[in-house]
Every structure is written in structure tokens, then in C-alpha cells.
Amino acid sequence: MGYGFSAAEIAYLGSVPGTAALAEVAEYELSAASQVRDAASVRRRHGDRAPALIETVRLRRRAAAKLSGARDWLLTDDALQQATPTLVARHRARRLAGRDVHDVTCSIGAELVELARHCPRVVGSDLDPLRLAMAQHNLTRPVPDAAAAGQRATVLLARADALAPCTSGTVVVADPARRSGGKRTHDPRALQPPLPDLLSVYSGRDLAVKCAPGLDFDRLDWDGEIEVISLDGAVREACLWSAGLREPGVTRRATVLGTAGTATTLTDADPGEIPEREPGEWIIDPDGAVVRAGLVRHYAARHGLWQLDPRIAYLTGDRLPAGVRGFRIIGTCDFREKALRSELRRLDCGRLEILVRGVEVDPDALRRRVKPTGSRPYTIVITRIGRTATVFLCEASRL
Incomplete structure (x- = not known):
């Protein structure tokens, strides 16, 4: 705690x-x-x-790598764990630029700081008076590169229950706590406040709700957009955007952010038709945001790739997309440990990376059993092609 x-x-x-x-x-x-x-x-x-x-x-x-300007902030351990990384909060604020916004679970103000840089009027509320006091302090701190972001809005802070609306005409932003009984939860009903209650209370309002990316979105009765966001290769969150805030025709979006300021977006309105072909020269493991958003085929279509198997998220092609990690295929074999051990010995394999999808395998246990003792690094990709577990022998990963 x-x-x-x-x-x-x-x-x-x-x-x-x-x-x-x-x-x-x-x-x-x-x-x-x-x-x-x-x-x-x-x-x-x-x-x-x-x-x-x-x-x-x-x-x-601890906050320095997550929150811009946090060297001057007041925080709690729980609030820091829950806080939205600055680059993710900035991305959301840019989508809301020009709108009046009410963050109904503002905590220590990580979202508010960015909303105040892009929105004309901002309200922040929380039930915890101590976190509100910290938010008040944090909002007065100098903002890095503030000159490039324009004039900051005046933010009104209030102590209020997220399930008791106290503004009208605002876009509602919410970040329900994802811990229950001290443990992280993926149950929408165990969030604080519970996600079904939040969606019910603000039904008909423009609403953006930050959620854990592990939620089963197919079980949600949601007619808006589900955006999954990654930062530097790590999936950070999902955001539910109500119908009034989504782009026409878009229900799923993957946003891939980088600390260098890069941002790539893919939606289910993009083309998703790809060929069925034998494996190409490379295997590509798409960013986790693309996989969790269910946009693997759309990503493949954008980059001229295809799937190893229609049910598996690994892609293949004859060239690597720019800046994407890939594995050059040098051979294949059936998934039999004796044969795999012999092949790795022949290749003089030492450091071994094991990637698995669609097959029940513990990579660490398998690595101990095959005992690579050579001098050259390799990657093996174990996946299911049709009904057969197949091992792809690959050169060590590279961009």
C-alpha cells in the first residue's frame, strides 16, 4: 500500500x-x-x-521514466502505479483538444496536466482529499516544453463521487482503479468504480474510459471504439471511446507510441485482405497493441505481409517493415525435443531466444532441457501451423 x-x-x-x-x-x-x-x-x-x-x-x-516533470510532484505509491504515462495521457488529450473535459477520477492529476495543455476548460474530481491536494500541487508545477503546447487551461478541482455526475456539457474521462483487495483485477465489475456502473451513469454522454488491456472486450456491450495503446513496445492500456467520440466506421484502434515522439495508428476501417502463402523470408511479431486490438490482418495488409496460420498472430513476409523487429528463417523442424536439440547443436547455438504462440510450452523449461552450449545466438519460433506444432529456426532477432 x-x-x-x-x-x-x-x-x-x-x-x-x-x-x-x-x-x-x-x-x-x-x-x-x-x-x-x-x-x-x-x-x-x-x-x-x-x-x-x-x-x-x-x-x-521511480516516476521519472513515466511522468514528465515528476521531479517536482507529490505522489503516493498506489497513485503512481495507476497513473497514466505522460505520453499516453498526451495522446488522449490531443484527441480531446478543444473540448471541455471532466476527469472524474483525477487522483494526483497525471491526466489533468495534459488535458490542461489542450482543452479550454478542465474539471478534475476525486473522492480522496489527499490526492486532490497533491493534484493541486502538481498542476502548479512547470510543464516541460509547455511553450510548444500552447496556453494551459485553468483547472477546477472538486471532491466528488465519480458515480454522481456534477458537470454537464463536458467530455467525461475516467480511470477506474484496477486493484481489488490489493490485487490487480481484470473483472470489469471489480474495478473502482465498477465499469458497468460507470457506463450506465454516463450513458448518452461523450465518454473516454481508461481500462486494463487484458479485459475481455468481446463481452462488453459497447457501441463505441476500443483503442489499445502501447508505448515503446509495452501494451499500457485500453481506452473505451463512446460513439460520439469515435471516427465514423471505426470500432477498434491500435496506437503504437514511442518515447522519441513517434505514433502509428491502425484501425478496423483500414484494409484487412491478405493472401494465403507459404512462409516468407521473415517472421514478424506485431506490436502487442495490434494483437490485442484484433488488427493483425490489417497490420499485415498495410505492410505487405501474411499470416503463418489464420489463427495465429505471427506474420511472415519477404521484407521487414521499417523499424520492426523480425526473425530471418533459416530452417524448420517438427516440434520434437530430440530433433531440436540435435539441430541446435549442429548450428553451434549458444544464447537461445524462444518465442511461443498457439502451443503449450514453457520457454524457460524447454531451454534448460535442450541445453544450448555453443557460441552463436539464435531464435526459435514455436507455433501451430494447421494442426501441427512447428519450430522455425531463425537468426537472432534484429530490426
């Missing part, structure tokens, strides 16, 4: 003396090796405020 901040501690941390104390504590190493010594030193200088100071510095360090 992390450290429990008090209202007095939050007020102190946001004050001029608290800011100075945080700058001082930020000079400490605070590593596993130095934590006892460092904590004792901070306690001698700052007394009972030491735990809040140390926790805040540690959280800011």
Missing part, C-alpha cells in the same frame, strides 16, 4: 520549507546499502517529517 501521507505532511511538502527539505533529501543515495544510514541522517535533520520526505524522493525517482 505504500506510505500513508497525512494532510499536514502534504501541506508541508508543498511549502517553501518542504521544497527546500526535499531538495536536500534528494542528494542522498537512498539505496538498499545506504538506507539505514541515510534515514538516520534525515531523521536527525528533519525529525518526524523524515519518512514523508524520503518516500516522496523515492517516488519521484
Whole structure:
């Protein structure tokens, strides 16, 4: 659960003396090796405020890779885990540019900071007064590259229940907590607030709801768009966009973001017709956002690829799309461990990457059993072609 901040501690941390104390504590190493010594030193200088100071510095360090400008933020451990990465929040805010927006689960303000850069009027509400106090502080921090983003809006903060609407005429943004009883949940009814209740309360409103990408979207009675978003190859979230916010004809979207500022979008309105052919020179494993959005065929059609098997998400082709990881096929064999071990020995295989889809295999256990001891790196792709488990022997992956 992390450290429990008090209202007095939050007020102190946001004050001029608290800011100075945080700058001082930020000079400490605070590593596993130095934590006892460092904590004792901070306690001698700052007394009972030491735990809040140390926790805040540690959280800011953890947040640096996720939240732009977090070196000045106030956070909690739970709020940081739940917070939307800045680049993902910025992408959503750009889709809402020019609209008045109400974030009904604003927490510490990770979404609000980006919404305020793109929307004229923004409201943030939450039931937790401590997180609202942190959001108020975080919204006053300087925003990196703010000049390029234009004028920031004025944000109104309010303590309110997400299931009790308190604005009208706004686009509603919600991020239900995905932990139940301290454990992550993929059950829409176990979210806080429950997803079915949220959708019911705001029925007929323009609505964007951030969800876990592991939810079974086919079970949702949703007439809008489902967008799955990845960042630097890792699937981060899904977002449900109500019918009034989606593009005509689009019900599924995959958005692939990169920290370098790249953004690629694919939708189910794009062409999805691909040929049926024998495996080409390369195997391509599409980005997870493409796979989870159910847009593998659309991705293949865009890049001149086809599927190894119609039921499997691995693609193949005679060339790699630019910037995409691929595996050059050098041979195939049936999935029999004795034959595989012999083939890997013949290839002088040492470091071995094992990719599996459509076959029940534990890659780590298989690697231990085949015991590669050579000097050259290889990748094997184990997948099902028709009813047969097939092993593709590949050169080590590359772009």
C-alpha cells in the first residue's frame, strides 16, 4: 500500500520549507546499502517529517521514466502505479483538444496536466482529499516544453463521487482503479468504480474510459471504439471511446507510441485482405497493441505481409517493415525435443531466444532441457501451423 501521507505532511511538502527539505533529501543515495544510514541522517535533520520526505524522493525517482516533470510532484505509491504515462495521457488529450473535459477520477492529476495543455476548460474530481491536494500541487508545477503546447487551461478541482455526475456539457474521462483487495483485477465489475456502473451513469454522454488491456472486450456491450495503446513496445492500456467520440466506421484502434515522439495508428476501417502463402523470408511479431486490438490482418495488409496460420498472430513476409523487429528463417523442424536439440547443436547455438504462440510450452523449461552450449545466438519460433506444432529456426532477432 505504500506510505500513508497525512494532510499536514502534504501541506508541508508543498511549502517553501518542504521544497527546500526535499531538495536536500534528494542528494542522498537512498539505496538498499545506504538506507539505514541515510534515514538516520534525515531523521536527525528533519525529525518526524523524515519518512514523508524520503518516500516522496523515492517516488519521484521511480516516476521519472513515466511522468514528465515528476521531479517536482507529490505522489503516493498506489497513485503512481495507476497513473497514466505522460505520453499516453498526451495522446488522449490531443484527441480531446478543444473540448471541455471532466476527469472524474483525477487522483494526483497525471491526466489533468495534459488535458490542461489542450482543452479550454478542465474539471478534475476525486473522492480522496489527499490526492486532490497533491493534484493541486502538481498542476502548479512547470510543464516541460509547455511553450510548444500552447496556453494551459485553468483547472477546477472538486471532491466528488465519480458515480454522481456534477458537470454537464463536458467530455467525461475516467480511470477506474484496477486493484481489488490489493490485487490487480481484470473483472470489469471489480474495478473502482465498477465499469458497468460507470457506463450506465454516463450513458448518452461523450465518454473516454481508461481500462486494463487484458479485459475481455468481446463481452462488453459497447457501441463505441476500443483503442489499445502501447508505448515503446509495452501494451499500457485500453481506452473505451463512446460513439460520439469515435471516427465514423471505426470500432477498434491500435496506437503504437514511442518515447522519441513517434505514433502509428491502425484501425478496423483500414484494409484487412491478405493472401494465403507459404512462409516468407521473415517472421514478424506485431506490436502487442495490434494483437490485442484484433488488427493483425490489417497490420499485415498495410505492410505487405501474411499470416503463418489464420489463427495465429505471427506474420511472415519477404521484407521487414521499417523499424520492426523480425526473425530471418533459416530452417524448420517438427516440434520434437530430440530433433531440436540435435539441430541446435549442429548450428553451434549458444544464447537461445524462444518465442511461443498457439502451443503449450514453457520457454524457460524447454531451454534448460535442450541445453544450448555453443557460441552463436539464435531464435526459435514455436507455433501451430494447421494442426501441427512447428519450430522455425531463425537468426537472432534484429530490426
